[in-house]
Amino acid sequence: YEYFEKELLSYRTLPAETPDGHRLILRGNVELPIEVDQVREQGAEGIGLYRSEFLFFGRLTPPDEEEQYQAYRQLIESVAPHEVTIRTLDVGGDKFVPDINLADEANPALGLRGVRFSLADRSLFKTQLRAILRASVHGPVRVMFPMVSGVAEVRGCRAMLEEAKDELKSEGLLFDDRLAAGIMVETPAAAFIADQLAEEVDFFSVGTNDLVQYCLAVDRGNEHVAYLYEPLHPAILRALRMVCEAGRRAGISVAMCGEMASESLYLPILLGLGFTELSMNAPCIPRVKRIVRQVRRSEAEELLAAALEMKTATEVAAFLEQEMASRFPGIYGTTNI
């Protein structure tokens, strides 16, 4: 076991590249400030998902622009030269907004959250965008909008971003005018219109936890139906393919930042689909990198093609388990999956 840990450690400084030259970027997901150190230690190339909710939790008033600016600046500087992707507020932050009360939502997962909330409370949203823009002069950063279901919302978000830029300009405050803006792809609608959305944004990041949940209409926190939450479901594979193809055609990067990104068994599928970035809890990175460095992209594409012909997640999982165990017994021995 100790040997295994040591072997994994040796991967930290190596690039995440398949034997046939497909280069992936592996990044960390960060919720708490303490996780930023782990991202560096585990050899991540930046942060693919910074959950900004942390700044808003456990307090009576939302953080003002200056406080957010300082937090983002510190984050960006500590991760530079690598890039940070800051996701804008992804909760129903109604406790800061007296006019909005979300306690009575019968299905909160289908309610006012993510950009829906941000577009409903524009002052909270504007403050966050201004803070991110101001921090953007201190290192590489991107902004990402959660829970997008249509082109109109993306345009609404981008309009807010332009408004924030105009304000900063007129106030003489500095920002990076080329700040990249992307979206989480996590509603089925976003997958269905991925080609249209790809023309409106600078990057995609697939949030598989929600995408799977909405596609299959399954709350995975519900014990009665959790068995139906299957990331290898044929519908999910098709949705992911649609998103990756749209991204490739539009020439934008396509990341995955859901838990699916760090599962050994799913990696050949993600490699086959052509994801260019995977973001995960930092401690998973060395293990994922070790697999990436051994599985050829061409091989992953073959496995994906076979999986796409199958009709159930069970069948896909059994196929992948068997194939990977026989091709890579060292990695996919029964104990390591």
Place this chain on the structure above:
Amino acid sequence: YEYFEKELLSYRTLPAETPDGHRLILRGNVELPIEVDQVREQGAEGIGLYRSEFLFFGRLTPPDEEEQYQAYRQLIESVAPHEVTIRTLDVGGDKFVPDINLADEANPALGLRGVRFSLADRSLFKTQLRAILRASVHGPVRVMFPMVSGVAEVRGCRAMLEEAKDELKSEGLLFDDRLAAGIMVETPAAAFIADQLAEEVDFFSVGTNDLVQYCLAVDRGNEHVAYLYEPLHPAILRALRMVCEAGRRAGISVAMCGEMASESLYLPILLGLGFTELSMNAPCIPRVKRIVRQVRRSEAEELLAAALEMKTATEVAAFLEQEMASRFPGIYGTTNI
């Protein structure tokens, strides 16, 4: 106004056929027994959605096989020679099942409902299937499974149906061995894998209320986000196209039984997509028939093609409103939409 009512009445006996010969079947949705009479009076060609929940509501024990058999038999005989589509129980019927308690579901819309519940409580399900099978000797009937998200579930339902048939056979009870079995297409997953599902079932019926809700991740009963519930959203048009094409290729009929089926503005889209059946509240049927008899299928296909190029529901709606008002001022005057 009275004249308008009379004119509509005259449509009751005419077939629902476009001027260029595309024949639609218009059917009624039925929740309460009293609505069965309306179905006949409004010239519906049968019942496209019989919600069997009514039999289960407001009582302490579920109806037994005999009671269900009598109810289905009466229903079928009163609608014959037209066909009835009976949807199996589409609630979390946990009050009849001591082992299952659904009161704590955080998001009931993503919980144990439809076939999920039926497959979790097989005795309740089996009883209903036996009753429907026994009633099938009394007139044309189909069975329909709600909330399907994958091939495995369909196979589970069909296996139950076969089990029920075997039981009836060995008991010497009569049933129609060719009873058609179809599914509601109402989860995004079902749309993504419509081609695979089409090989497993005898017909599709699209439940747009839920399909729209899950695709867009919007609870339309939630006042904060109801504005996002848009049946003309580009993602919905694409999902519907996927389902209709899969149905056509497999040679099975594709119905729609959500509220979208009776909206005048949406009809050219549904005609263009090639739906073969629309099921709705019976009083809507004459109005819908009047439109179907005036809009050419070829014209509807042109409108659909144009709509599929658009990026927002607002744009699609404005386009349809303008086109239909100028092409059919008599029907699509501002007061009749």
